[in-house]
Amino acid sequence: xxxxxxxxxxxxxxxxxxxxxxxxxxxxxxxxxxxxxxxxxxxxxxxxxxxxxxxxxxxxxxxxxxxxxxxxxxxxxxxxxxxxxxxxxxxxxxxxxxxxxxxxxxxxxxxxxxxxxxxxxxxxxxxxxxxxxxxxxxxxxxxxxxxxxxxxxxxxxxxxxxxxxxxxxxxxxxxxxxxxxxxxxxxxxxxxxxxxxxxxxxxxxxxxxxxxxxxxxxxxxxxxxxxxxxxxxxxxxxxxxxxxxxxxxxxxxxxxxxxxxxxxxxxxxxxxxxxxxxxxxxxxxxxxxxxxxxxxxxxxxxxxxxxxxxx
Ligand SMILES: [Zn+2]
Numbered sequence: 001x002x003x004x005x006x007x008x009x010x011x012x013x014x015x016x017x018x019x020x021x022x023x024x025x026x027x028x029x030x031x032x033x034x035x036x037x038x039x040x041x042x043x044x045x046x047x048x049x050x051x052x053x054x055x056x057x058x059x060x061x062x063x064x065x066x067x068x069x070x071x072x073x074x075x076x077x078x079x080x081x082x083x084x085x086x087x088x089x090x091x092x093x094x095x096x097x098x099x100x101x102x103x104x105x106x107x108x109x110x111x112x113x114x115x116x117x118x119x120x121x122x123x124x125x126x127x128x129x130x131x132x133x134x135x136x137x138x139x140x141x142x143x144x145x146x147x148x149x150x151x152x153x154x155x156x157x158x159x160x161x162x163x164x165x166x167x168x169x170x171x172x173x174x175x176x177x178x179x180x181x182x183x184x185x186x187x188x189x190x191x192x193x194x195x196x197x198x199x200x201x202x203x204x205x206x207x208x209x210x211x212x213x214x215x216x217x218x219x220x221x222x223x224x225x226x227x228x229x230x231x232x233x234x235x236x237x238x239x240x241x242x243x244x245x246x247x248x249x250x251x252x253x254x255x256x257x258x259x260x261x262x263x264x265x266x267x268x269x270x271x272x273x274x275x276x277x278x279x280x281x282x283x284x285x286x287x288x289x290x291x292x293x294x295x296x297x298x299x300x301x302x303x304x305x306x307x308x309x310x311x
Pocket of ligand 1: 100101129130138192193194195
């Protein structure tokens with residue numbers, strides 16, 4: 001779901017609380033699904049500024065997953081290799097892909113519920129994410145799309161780093177997810193998610209960083225570039241997947257702006273989130289569970305990133 005942060009981990013069911021107003025319902029779903037950044041659409045937060053809680057001193061163990069780990073290798077399409085080909089159009093560029101959540105977060109609820117400093121406040125280290133009605137976990141979806149994306153971008157010569165590759169017991173925490181992009185001096189970072197909103201809510205949206213400042217958070221240097229990145233991804237995603245922009249967030253633009261996500265607030269490099277669809281809607285879920293569709297989703301995101309890097 002719209003995530004990175006917040007919401008307790010959960011074994012709680014991701015049910016929609018029908019009679020509530022839309023914004024409240026969305027927030028509630030985020031909480032129950034354990035995926036949201038908190039606040040749902042109630043706090044789009046353009047220009048949101050909060051005093052923050054002092055210097056960032058979260059744990060530091062930025063360990064980018066090793067390229068070519070067993071799980072990566074087993075899922076990489078034939079012909080992909082860890083090393084980008086020389087001379088590709090994205091040669092010399094670094095892209096960090098952040099697969100939202102972690103399939104094993106559900107077994108580490110205590111660890112991921114630890115509060116971390118996101119500059120403008122504190123939030124849970126990570127969340128479990130949502131799932132389709134049939135039990136396909138968002139964390140598996142995000143890993144699959146991210147690995148496809150890595151293959152596509154490497155084929156164009158980019159250096160690609162995943163923040164996790166199914167190779168960690170839980171997390172990383174949202175502050176570390178941001179730090180991995182920062183320390184890689186990434187030219188672009190995309191955090192991959194799928195939403196957990198109410199049935200009937202359909203389509204994708206890209207989440208852009210709001211202008212925030214507080215503690216270790218200062219997005220002033222990345223707001224404009226991230227918007228450019230996000231708009232290109234949204235445009236290419238529509239063409240690649242045939243999906244429509246969200247009918248419940250962003251006024252049909254496919255874009256939302258948030259100031260409550262640690263993964264964006266702490267980024268010093270251009271970064272966006274994409275919610276590829278709504279796992280709690282049966283029609284969207286059918287798309288998200290289709291390997292063919294996930295391939296098209298990855299292609300759309302890759303084309304957006306590529307377009308941004310070649311601008
Ligand atoms: Zn998510």
